[in-house]
Amino acid sequence: MIYEPGKGIWHLLGWAGSGMMVIMMLYSLRKRIALFSSLGSLSRWLSAHMFLGIMGPILITFHSTFKFGGIIATSFWSMILTMIFGILGRYIYVQIPRSLAGTELAVRDIEQIIESIEIQLREYSGGVNLADLSRGIDPEGGDFAERGLMKTLLFMFRTDIVISYRIQKVNTILKRQHHLAWKVRRKIDQLLKKKAALIRRKNYLSTSHQLLHYWHVVHIPLAIVMFLIMILHIVVYYLFRPVHSI
Template sequence: MKIFHNILLTLLTLGVGVIVVTTLIDGWTYYQLPQAERVLQEEAHKMFGAAGFAGHGLGILAGIFFLGLFLYVFRKHLKFMRRWGKLNIWLRYHIFMGISAPILATVHSAFKFQGVISIGYYSMMAVALSGFIGRYLYGHIPRRKSGEELSLRQVHLDRAETIRRLEFEFGLKGPDIQKLVAFSTPRSIERWGILNLFRILWDDLSRWFQARRLARYFQHKYGLPPSEVNYLTRAIAKQRMLVQRIAFLDIVHKVFHWWHVIHKPFAYTVLVILVLHVAVTVSFGSTWIFKND
């Protein structure tokens, strides 16, 4: 099933990309015109304007994708949906729609944001940008392959297994095991408070290079072949990552909570304005290809 979802998401991404790029290329001249001059380009306006064939179609697709974001929320919180596939798969579609919706909405608007709808648009952009932050924080909460959160006991077991594997496969001795443990142990977490978020970011950026340096040290000391260095680097980096995520788990949970507090109001603002926008659009008879005879 993983391969199926990989293929489907790839096709969906390519599809959205082709639609957006094609529309931008065909309508580039129109999009460069000032607002007052666009209506004078009758054919182009009927195609690329917000109420035009292409523009309106992109708006409908953006709305569908935005509403689709709530499917992930339902999957997380509704009991009858908890057996409907793995949570991490739902998250991947959630991210795809969260990125695609504002891109499609931007082209739908023909790059003109006015009135109340501009509030909805910028709220959608805020949802998308905060979504990237949320995904980053989500990745720092240890989870099973299914996407369910791991217990601290399971994380500690995984860490111990990694250390035993390194000791067995590479013959690491006691002092070097201690060196490995010291390498991955965070220092003075409590006194840093919320600033630990910057330490998490720095650790993510520097972890591989530091693990590589330690792997090189073990290579020279134990005469390991060069082919083993990459594997050892990944194993050391994973061990450090597990320990860091244990250490920073409470902080990440707190920030993740406040992230939800900020993220949700923007999402609900977009939802309300989207419903109003659709209602007003339909009331004026703009129904795209669904014309009433």
């Protein structure tokens, strides 16, 4: 097998990866142009955008046969940075509660959902005092503006880990001490996670909007640079292919 980016399957992988990177930009059209608003939910488009945004760079990495130099190195690392920031952006995006249609929920809507979850938890608990068991799971409230955006983001990561650990401890207690069925414990797990996530997202709503704004400031220029270099790479390759390949 020939391990050269411009030959054989490696060449095809480059086109496939580049195609995915271009197709994923349809999400931006779906989000910004009202004409496309009926073409599926925004959340599904975002999922497709994320999938293509990860698979594209993977295929392009194999296309390069792990040989980076010159313009290729610049293109590759701008692509990797764009992908990493895309994953980070997805995390920040989901911190803002939304409906199934993708529209942002108001604080009152979030509070109503939390109240509904609490009712369901009481129904599933079967007399177990979940309020005491789950104490410490729900994130703290308060104004987080003084933390700073980066510290808040790191705190959000840490909170996710801590909440998962504490919910697992509750699950263990429900199993060993209260002998609740697996299906019931699983449902309680899901409800506790959803409730904690909503409370945390409500508390951090303003900060999440700020983080998303600054993320756009970085991510969009990175994506533009990535596509410009990708186009330049393709043009140069086909212009100079008879002489040499880059």
